[in-house]
Amino acid sequence: MKDTDNFFDKVYEIARLIPFGRVTSYGAIASYLGAAKSARMVGWAMNNSHHQPTSVPAHRVVNRKGLLTGKHHFEGTNLMQQLLESEGIVVVENQIQDFERVFWNPIE
């Protein structure tokens, strides 16, 4: 790949570093990369992650509200939520409960 995808590559790397039963936000990743205002790019990277060689747990990445905004991008309609619940995360109406409790900061 090109060297300019450092940003995207970093996103994938961090996404894979998310511990089991934890989630993070696009902005947190972007901030860690030094592009706090480019949170959208993180989301775009996730979309592109589908054609990445490695499996990226994009279901562990949500917006800062703890809302599963991208759940529509997954296969069914509740696959993302099901995966999160499978890890012990409580999700109601596409919204993560105790979000701050399961939040994982990449800087840590």
Next chain:
DNA sequence: ATTTTGACGACGT
């Protein structure tokens, strides 16, 4: 090549 949109977020009103 230009315009529109998009898995977001911060700031202004």
Next chain:
DNA sequence: GACGTCGCCAAAA
């Protein structure tokens, strides 16, 4: 504190 607008950068139309 709810709602509106702007900023960011990349890809699809």
